Amino acid sequence: MKNLLLFLLIPFISQAQIVNGIVKDKNSKEGISFLTVAIENSDVYALTNENGEFQFNLSDINEKNIIIDNIYFEPFSMKINDGNYINIELTELSYTLEEMVLYNQPIKKVFEDIISNSEKTLKTNVKINAFYREDYFKNGKKYFFSDGIIDFYIKNKTSKIDAVILQSRVIDSNSDQQLNEIDLEYIAGLSPDEMIEMGMKFNFIKKIIKDKNYDFHVTSKKSGDNELHTLYFEPIPTSTERFLFKGKVVFDDSAKLIYEMDVQFDDNFKQFNKEINILILKIKMNDINYKVKFNYNNNKYYLTYLNQYFDCDVITKKGKNTEKVIGKTELIALGIENTSTFPNKDSIFKKKKLYENGNKFSYEFWNDDLIKNYIK
Missing domain, CATH: 2.60.40.1120 (Carboxypeptidase-like, regulatory domain)
Incomplete structure (x- = not known):
C-alpha cells in the first residue's frame, strides 16, 4: 500500500x-x-x-x-x-524528555479508570463507514486477498457491533476451489465486527492490565501546556506463560483518553509459546502485532485505524506437514455519522472472514478514483 x-x-x-x-x-x-x-x-x-x-x-x-x-x-x-x-x-511539538510518573495508587487501577472513560467517551448510536482488507500468505506465496466497504453500527448500551457489507471482492490464488473449512478455522483471526469491537472496547489492553504476569510503568513528557503520557508494559522476568506481550499505550492523563496502542509478542518470551490444538491441526504462533489509533477532534472521540498481523506455523497432528501462514487485517475508518436507524438481522454479516462474502459488488469500487489507490 x-x-x-x-x-x-x-x-x-x-x-x-x-x-x-x-x-x-x-x-x-x-x-x-x-x-x-x-x-x-x-x-x-x-x-x-x-x-x-x-x-x-x-x-x-x-x-x-x-x-x-x-x-x-x-x-x-x-x-x-x-x-x-x-x-x-x-510543526512538531517539542516535548521534554520522558520522566517517570508515580501515582498514589496502583498503576493498574489508574489505567482501568482511563480505559473505562475512553470506552464511555467513544461515540455510540453511530455508523462508521470503513475500508476493510484481509491479506493472507501461505508458505511465502499470496494465498488470498479480500477487501470491501463495510458499515459498522454501534448502538448505545449494547455489547454487539453489527457489520453490513456494502461491497466486497475476493482474489483467490486457488480460483478453482474455495478455501476449505479447516483453512478458514486456523487463519480466521477476528471477524470484521470482532476487529472493531476489540478496538472500541479495549479488550486487548483490558486483559493485559488484569494479568499478573506483567510489569507496568508510566512516563510523561511536556510541550508547553500539553502533557502526553505513555503506559509501558512487559512480562515479569520470572514468567513462563505462553503468549506474553510487550507494548505501549499513549494517553491523555487529564482527559483520561487513549490515543494509540501498539502491542506485540515479547521476543524474550516466545520460547514459551506452546502449540495450540485445533481440530486435526496444531498451531504454533510465531508473532502477533496489534495497533489501534483513536482521534479527538471537534470535541468528538472516535476510532480511526486498526491493524492486526500474525505469523504462525500450521502443523498436522501427525507432524508430517507444516505450513507457514501470515495474515494481515486492516480497518480504516473513513467516516462517522450519528444514526437512529440500525440494520435488520438479515443484513448483518455473521461469517468469520470478509472472504466468505465473496465477490458481491454493484460496481468495480477498486477502480473508483476515490478508492483505487488502496489496492497496491
Whole structure:
C-alpha cells in the first residue's frame, strides 16, 4: 500500500467539490501518515495515507475550515475552497524528555479508570463507514486477498457491533476451489465486527492490565501546556506463560483518553509459546502485532485505524506437514455519522472472514478514483 490514499468516503453526488492535499512535517518535509484532517464543527474528516496525502469530496466545501488537532503537532486551521490543492506543513511539538510518573495508587487501577472513560467517551448510536482488507500468505506465496466497504453500527448500551457489507471482492490464488473449512478455522483471526469491537472496547489492553504476569510503568513528557503520557508494559522476568506481550499505550492523563496502542509478542518470551490444538491441526504462533489509533477532534472521540498481523506455523497432528501462514487485517475508518436507524438481522454479516462474502459488488469500487489507490 505504498501509495495508499485515505479519503472521506461519501455517496457520489452531482457537482461534488474536491479538495486534495498533503500534510508534511515542516522540518523533514516528509508526509505524515494516518493523520486526521477534519472539517470544523462537523463529523466529516479524512485520513492521510502513508505519504501524507488526503482528499475531501463534498457537495459544499467553499468557505469551510479544515482543522488538524494532533497530539504530536501544533494545531492547524485554514479556510478552503473548491479546487484547492492544500500543501500543509505542521510543526512538531517539542516535548521534554520522558520522566517517570508515580501515582498514589496502583498503576493498574489508574489505567482501568482511563480505559473505562475512553470506552464511555467513544461515540455510540453511530455508523462508521470503513475500508476493510484481509491479506493472507501461505508458505511465502499470496494465498488470498479480500477487501470491501463495510458499515459498522454501534448502538448505545449494547455489547454487539453489527457489520453490513456494502461491497466486497475476493482474489483467490486457488480460483478453482474455495478455501476449505479447516483453512478458514486456523487463519480466521477476528471477524470484521470482532476487529472493531476489540478496538472500541479495549479488550486487548483490558486483559493485559488484569494479568499478573506483567510489569507496568508510566512516563510523561511536556510541550508547553500539553502533557502526553505513555503506559509501558512487559512480562515479569520470572514468567513462563505462553503468549506474553510487550507494548505501549499513549494517553491523555487529564482527559483520561487513549490515543494509540501498539502491542506485540515479547521476543524474550516466545520460547514459551506452546502449540495450540485445533481440530486435526496444531498451531504454533510465531508473532502477533496489534495497533489501534483513536482521534479527538471537534470535541468528538472516535476510532480511526486498526491493524492486526500474525505469523504462525500450521502443523498436522501427525507432524508430517507444516505450513507457514501470515495474515494481515486492516480497518480504516473513513467516516462517522450519528444514526437512529440500525440494520435488520438479515443484513448483518455473521461469517468469520470478509472472504466468505465473496465477490458481491454493484460496481468495480477498486477502480473508483476515490478508492483505487488502496489496492497496491
